[in-house]
Amino acid sequence: MPQYTAPLNDMQFVLHEWLHLSDHYQALGLQDFDQELVNEILSQGAKFAEEIIAPLNREGDEQGAKLINGNVVTPDGFADAYKEYIANGWNAMLGTADYEGQDLPNTMAVPIHEMLDSANVSWRLTGMLNESAILAVTKHASESLKQTYLAKLISGEWAGTMCLTEPQAGTDLSLLSTKALPNNDGSYNITGSKIFISSGDQDWTDNILHLVLARLPDAPAGVKGISLFLAPKFLPKDDGSLGNRNSVTVGSIEKKMGLKGSPTCVMNFDKATGFLVGEANNGLACMFTMMNDARFQVGLQGLGIVEASYQGALAYARERLQSRAPQGVQEQGKKADSIIHQPDVRKMLLTQKSIAEGCRALALLYAQQMDIERFADDSKQQKAKNVISLLTPIVKGFMTDMATEMSNLGIQVYGGHGYIREWGMEQLVRDARITQLYEGTNGIQALDLISRKLARDKDNMLQDTYELFSSKISQMTNLSDKERATEILTEWHSTAIEIKQLSTVDLAASAYDFMNYSAYSLLGVIWLSMADMAQKSSSESLKTGKANTCEFYMKRILPRKELFKVNLASGAADLMIFTDNEFDYL
Structure with a gap:
C-alpha cells in the first residue's frame, strides 16, 4: 500500500505565495491568523492524516462496514480515530464560536480536508457530511434547535446526515414521497424510506441527527412543497442527555464497488419525531446550503484521490527496474533502469502532477472566496458568493472526473501490479468512481x-x-x-x-x-x-x-x-x- 505524505510544501506555496494569505486575513480583519499559525495547523493535520488515518485505509476496505442486529459496525480503528479527531478539535474548525466552534477560515480547514481525503476517503466521509449539516443547522434552524443540537454537532460529539434520495426520487426530488404530519407539540411525525444515506448509522457517536426532506399534508406539488426536518436517532431530554430511541431504523447497508469502510444505508422513518428546519415548504433551499458545501467537499475527495494516486505511482516508478531507458543507461551498476526514465511513464506522472497541483490551487482559491463570503463586508460577500456558485459544479464535476482518470493512470504506471489488491491502487479507482455520482x-x-x-x-x-x-x-x-x-x-x-x-x-x-x-x-x-x-x-x-x-x-x-x-x-x-x-x- 503506498504511504501517504501530505504535500505541505505545495500547500504552503499556494496559500502564502500565490494567494498571499497574510494580506488576505488582514483585509478580512482576521489579525489573529498568520503564516506561522497556518503552517502549524497544516503540520499537525498532516501528522494526524499520515499516522492515524492513512494506516486504516486498507484494512477498512478489507473489513467494510457491517450491519449487526440492526446497528452498523464500522471497521476496526475507525471509531477510535474519530474520537481522537474530535478530541483534538478538528471537527470544530469551521463551527461558529457562538456554539463552541473555532471560527477558523476555510483556507485553513480545506487543506486538512484534502489530506484526510488522500489518506482515507471512506473514513473522511462521515465528518464531511457532519460539517455540511452544521452549515444547514447554523443558517436555517430555530434558536431552540440550535441550543439543543448545534454545539454537539460542532464538537463532533453528535453527527449529522443528509436524507434526500428515495428509490423513485434521485435527481428529480419533485417525486419525493416521505410524509411529515404535524403534532400538537410543534413536532412532526416523519414516515418514509430514504436510500443511499452515507453514515446513516455508525458506531462513532452517541447520537445521529438526520436532516430529512419530507412533505407536509397541505404541501404544493413539486419541489416547492418540500420541507426540511431534523430527526435525531435518540431524542434528547431537557437536560441534554439522551432519551428514548426515535423510530428511525436501518433497513440495510449497500454492497458497493468502493468506499467499503463507509456505511451507505437504507433508512426507514416510521412516524419518527422530527422538527422543522427553516420555513415550511422551503426545505430544498435549506438543504442546498448543505448540498453545495458537500459538492465542494466531494470535489476535494476527487483531489485527494488524484494526489494519493500520484504519490503511489511516483514511488513505484522510482523503484521498479525494467529494461534500459531509450536515452541510454541511466542507473549504472543495476541490471535495468527505473521506469521513471521511460518517456511514457513520465507523461503519465506529469499528467497526474499537473492536475493535482492545478486542482489544489483551484480548491484553495475557492476556499479563499469562502472566507470572503463569511467575513467580508456585504459587497465583497456577494461577489464571492457569485464566484462560489459558478465554480461549485466545475470543482465537483471536473475534480471527480479527474479522480477516476488519474487513478487509472496510477494503475497503468504499476502495470500488472496495479491490478493486484495488495498494492492499493485499484482501491483508489473503486473509491473514486462514486464521487462522479453522488451529490448530483x-x-x-x-x-x-x-x-x-x-x-x-x-x-x-x-x-x-x-x-x-x-x-x-x-x-x-x-x-x-x-x-x-x-x-x-x-x-x-x-x-x-x-x-x-x-x-x-x-x-x-x-x-x-x-x-x-x-x-x-x-x-x-x-x-x-x-x-x-x-x-x-x-x-x-x-x-x-x-x-x-x-x-x-x-x-x-x-x-x-x-x-x-x-x-x-x-x-x-x-x-x-x-x-x-x-x-x-x-
Missing part, C-alpha cells in the same frame, strides 16, 4: 453550470469569476505568459457569453463539454499565474518545478479544451435525431 452526477453538475449559473443568471456570476481570474493575471510579471493567460481567459469569457444564446435542448447537449472546457481553461490561467509567482521564490526547485509543470500542462493538457469547444457548437440535432428503436441493433 457530473452530468447534473454540468447542467447546473450551463443552465442555472450561466444562462439564467444576469452575467453576475460569470463577470465576477472573470474579474477574479483577471486579478490573478494582473499580478503576473512575465509579459508573454501574461498575454497567454489573458488570451485563454478572454476566449473562455466570450465563449460563455456566446453559448448563452443556445436553445434549451442545445444547452443541455453542450453542458458537459462546457464544464470541461471551462475547467481546462481556468486551470490554464491558474498554472501560468502560479508559474509566474514561483519565480519570486527563494527555492530553485520550486521555480523550475512550477515552470516545467506549467509548460507540460500548456503543451499536453490544455489542448484538450479545443475538443470540448468544438463540441459546444455541435448542438443537439445529431443526438435527438435517433428514434427509440434505432438504439437497438438492426
